Amino acid sequence: MSTLFSREQLYEILNTVPDPEVPAISVVELGIVRDAQQRADGTVEVTITPTYSGCPAMYEIEKDVRTALESAGATAVEVRTVLSPAWTTDWIPEAAREKLRKYGIAPPGRAESAGFVTLTRARTPVACPWCGSRNTSLKSEFGSTACKAIHVCNECRQPFDEFKAF
16 A cells, blocks of 8 residues: 655655756755645656756656655656646745855846746846856856856856756
């Protein structure tokens, strides 16, 4: 028989699953876990939204979600992917943004949208996660993953990723 879980317990378990591309935050903190519940038949159903539709980490995230829930006693797990509404960096809470900064990634600013996600944004200086200076330069819109850009700080000379806002 499957263990009975409350919604809060499911979120506690899922909060232990790190994002494979940014392990400083969990998939819950990243905002991709949209819902988690246990159905009457005992199946744990988790709804996720990818950061973008082509995110290569989604297979790994789905596997890690299943493993965490099964390790906690779930006997049946269903992971549903929903694309609408589209994920936005606005779903990342402030505490997770601070974790990103401490990890060395400039957290995203607020997405500039009016009911839709935009692909362009005003380029304001990004604060260096190491020294806090805004005297930084964009080196590439394309970083280690599609959701990051590469910058360098002109004060402390450290390169760093910026988690793009969208």
